Amino acid sequence: ETGVTQTPRHLVMGMTNKKSLKCEQHLGHNAMYWYKQSAKKPLELMFVYSLEERVENNSVPSRFSPECPNSSHLFLHLHTLQPEDSALYLCASSQDGGGAGELFFGEGSRLTVL
Amino acid sequence: GQNIDQPTEMTATEGAIVQINCTYQTSGFNGLFWYQQHAGEAPTFLSYNVLDGLEEKGRFSSFLSRSKGYSYLLLKELQMKDSASYLCAVPSGTYKYIFGTGTRLKVLA
Numbered sequence: 285e286t287g288v289t290q291t292p293r294h295l296v297m298g299m300t301n302k303k304s305l306k307c308e309q310h311l312g313h314n315a316m317y318w319y320k321q322s323a324k325k326p327l328e329l330m331f332v333y334s335l336e337e338r339v340e341n342n343s344v345p346s347r348f349s350p351e352c353p354n355s356s357h358l359f360l361h362l363h364t365l366q367p368e369d370s371a372l373y374l375c376a377s378s379q380d381g382g383g384a385g386e387l388f389f390g391e392g393s394r395l396t397v398l
Numbered sequence: 399g400q401n402i403d404q405p406t407e408m409t410a411t412e413g414a415i416v417q418i419n420c421t422y423q424t425s426g427f428n429g430l431f432w433y434q435q436h437a438g439e440a441p442t443f444l445s446y447n448v449l450d451g452l453e454e455k456g457r458f459s460s461f462l463s464r465s466k467g468y469s470y471l472l473l474k475e476l477q478m479k480d481s482a483s484y485l486c487a488v489p490s491g492t493y494k495y496i497f498g499t500g501t502r503l504k505v506l507a
Contacts, residue, residue, distance in 0.1 A: 288440070315493060326402070327485070327497040340493050374440070386431065387487075387495065389440040 287311050290375050290390035297365065298398050305360040305393045307375030313388070314379060315339075316358040318350060321372040321392070333358060365397045400424045402498035404486050409504045410476055418471045418501045420486035432460055432471050433485040435500065441485055444471070473503075481505045 288309045297303050309316060318330040332340035333352040347369075349361040358375055372392045378385040402422045410416040422430065429448035433441040447453055447462035447469060459472040473480055483500040490496045 317493070324406070324499060326499050327487075327495075329494060332493040334493065386443045386446065387433075387441075389433075389442070391438070391440040 287388050288375055288377055288390035290373075290393050292393060293391065294394045294396075296396045296398065297362070299365060299367070301365075302361070302363040304362065305373055305375075305395075307358040307360075307390055309356055309358075309375075309377040309388070311377055311379075311388060313377035314355065315377060315385075316352060316355075317376040317378075317387070318358065318360050319374040319376060321374055327374070330360075362395075365395075367397050370395055370397045400490055400496050402486055402488065402496055404484075404498040404501045406499065407502045407504070409506060411506050412476055412478060414476050415472065415474050416476060416503065418473070418484050418503065420469045420471070420498055422467050422469070422486070422488050422496070424467075424488050424490055424496065426490075427464060428489045430460075430462055430469050431485075431487040431489075431495070432469075433487065435483045435485060437482070444484075476505050478505050478507065 291306045315334045317332050320328045329342045330344045331350040336352045347364050351359040372394050374392045375390040376387040378387050404420045431446050432444040434444050435441040445460040447460050450462055452461045457474045462469045481504055483502045485500045486498040487495045
């Protein structure tokens with residue numbers, strides 16, 4: 285199994301749909317992250333979980349709802365999204381949440397909101 | 399405020415050397431990361447500098463000057479496969495990393 289896997293890789297949804305993004309890490313890391321990557325913008329941190337507890341919620345609209353059922357899995361539930369939410373959503377994990385640890389990224393879920 | 403600046407795009411020729419610069423302003427400092435991201439793929443770790451100076455790793459080297467808030471990534475003997483975006487990032491507190499917008503490097507034959 286590769287380090288961090290994300291599904292689906294591509295998702296197209298209407299504004300009234302409900303969908304979920306899934307992330308799984310096989311590295312035994314303690315922390316998991318959701319980032320949003322938009323064209324010509326820096327990576328934006330959305331949520332961080334450490335040992336299944338949410339430790340960071342970076343002023344993200346409530347139409348994005350994270351879930352971390354265990355230290356290996358992370359979900360991002362999506363509902364009533366807006367077209368401006370179209371972006372690449374990257375999951376990452378790290379061993380050390382203290383800021384000195386390398387992030388391991390998944391390949392991302394490319395979301396298009398119509 | 400906290401900020402990272404890096405050029406948006408650079409172009410270089412196969413076999414050449416290219417230097418990608420990154421300047422940062424942060425309230426504290428706990429090292430600087432460089433990541434490589436090919437189109438449609440995950441960002442992958444290239445280097446981590448916490449002390450001043452040059453760290454060499456094969457064709458890639460990374461330099462840090464903490465007093466100047468400056469780093470660069472040096473790529474030697476460029477290959478077509480080096481065409482990618484290069485992201486500069488600094489930790490900013492627990493679980494937080496500030497990223498630059500990334501530099502898209504195009505390597506021409």
